[in-house]
Amino acid sequence: MDPESLPAVRPVPAAEVRQALTGARRVVFLDDDPTGTQTVRDLPVLTQWRVENVRWALRQDTAGFFVLTNTRSLAPEDAAARDREVAEACLTAAEQEGVRLAFASRSDSTLRGHFPLETDVIGELLAKHGGAMDGVVLAPAYTDAGRVTIGGVHWLRTPERLQPVADSEFAKDATFGFRSSRLAEWVAEKSRGRISADEVVELTLDDIRDGSTQSLHDRLTGVSDGRVVVVDTAEDDDLRAAVLAILSAERAGKSFVYRVGPSFVRARTGQDAEPPIEDETLAALVDREKHGLVVVGSHVGLTSRQLAKLGERRDFVNVELDVVALLERPAEHIATAVATAVAALEHGLVVLSTSRSLVKGGNEAESLDIARRVSAALTEAVGRVVATRRPGFVVAKGGITSSDVATGSLGIDRAWVRGSLLPGIVSLWEPVSGPAQGLPYIVFAGNVGDENSLADVIDRLETV
Incomplete structure (x- = not known):
């Protein structure tokens, strides 16, 4: 794959996302291990999800917060039970604080974790509370560490080259191993055929960089019935462009659950890449x-x-x-x-x-x-x-x-x-x-x- 052949990056400043966050849903990142925090600063983290803890996080002046679920270490049935418990506590706290929530299932940028189990559980719980899950945004990129999605394929940057993720050591994981690098096919593999690759919507770099927020908005508002939307990401600007369109679609009444890597956290909270701690x-x-x-x-x-x-x-x-x-x-x-x-x-x-x-x-x-x-x-x-x-x-x-x-x-x-x-x-x-x-x-x-x-x-x- 030749990076020179990619369309030119469409610059999207973090400040533009911050402006779009006014009135947006507060996002709770259900983090299946603590490493989703490494791309951001000055956000709250909860490791216990009692309602009073969630209310404390909601009272902070931030675009979102983390709840550490540690579900990647759990068996599927235990992971599902914990996600339900956490999401119920968050919805209860949000109702008490008068806050609207969006849910993100933050997981591994090398595709290890309980998918589609965790987004299914959140979708079921939203339906129980009278809501809906129109789509699942799948954006596992971690640009700082060289994990990118191009042409619907997820790649890892090594010192020598970009390597398809299925060719890496992570794909051989004893618990969460997989065979597919194209994310649409990975979704079909992980759902055991319940979701076909043809049903997955792909927002490619051509769509993101050559299009506009309105064109992406139109694609997203057409998503329904929990369809998976794969977001190409080679740079943070790509994710910020997608986030602007997601926020626009949500303002229009759509509801998404996010299954994401660390870079999406930064984009969705309106933060830019920051230098290390002084x-x-x-x-x-x-x-x-x-x-x-x-x-x-x-x-x-x-x-x-x-x-x-x-x-x-x-x-x-x-x-x-x-x-x-x-x-x-x-x-x-x-x-x-x-x-x-x-x-x-x-x-x-x-x-x-x-x-x-x-x-x-x-x-x-x-x-x-x-x-x-x-x-x-x-x-x-x-x-x-x-x-x-x-x-x-x-x-x-x-x-x-x-x-x-x-x-x-x-x-x-x-x-x-x-x-x-x-x-x-x-x-x-x-x-x-x-x-x-x-x-x-x-x-x-x-x-x-x-x-x-x-x-x-x-x-x-x-x-x-």
Whole structure:
């Protein structure tokens, strides 16, 4: 694919989207892991969805907020039940606050997650409350990390080339693997034929860049009965152009549920790409008298390479939770790891990780069960370490790991996303309640950055 052959970008400033947000629905991002926050700043995050928490988020002067559902780590029936519970709480809170909501199911830019289950659940709940879901906007792009959709095909940018997503390691995921790179065919595959590829509407770069908001509006107002709309995205301007048309169609009475990657969050909230957090802000958040704790649960190859580069750049104590030992004698193994990590934190950086070999079950359900047991052990270990010796910061590596550490280890229920530590990736949360209040919490997806990114983040945290 030759980028030179693409139509010229149609510039759409973020300010134009912000202007269009006046009177628009507040969007709640049901985030299936915490990494959707890494493209934005100054938005609320909830990890508990009691109505009073949602009302707090709705009272903030923002275009939207996150609710961390962590559904990517759950079995399908459990994910559906959680989505219903969260969406019900949001609708109840919105009614009490007199606010209209739009729902986004924020998931993985490499297409791993429960689809179309999660958008189906939201659509069913909207219908129960007298609403409708005219369409599902499918926009998984993450432009900062080189995940783009061109010609209806989803691509990953590697150092050598653009690679179709189905040819990547992510497509071989033990739980959410897939065969199709063209999103219309991926929808048919994931819906097991319930939705045919021919039924999917594709907004191509030709439509977005050569058209107008009105022409896109006309396409979207013709969507009904929950049809899926795939949005091509090579640049943030493409998404902002689509968002303007979506907002226009919603003002005309249409209702969409969004299934999106991180870049759509930025576009839909009217934010532009921002530089990383300033050193002065970071210095005010990090306790330089204490050492940091890095928690690693991700098993993708990039994470392993990032750990290796971190070791080349600085000394740290690596405390490893062996997966086989965890499955056989969890209590003993966790106690030993906690004691080792607590002692090491007095003197320097500690990396608490699961063993790098990926242990799979005989089928999807068994693989999920193993992943949950290992994640629970890691969460317990981190919580005990932090309670015994509070670190200067906590970095969580891996999407599900980040969620489990935030909720299970640190007890965060409300936080603010303060921005990224690297351009467009790796977000810093400031907890505003609970035992971790004021402890810098860094959410670092397993599959973003280059081999030096983890070391670069630690450098920033330790030298500000």
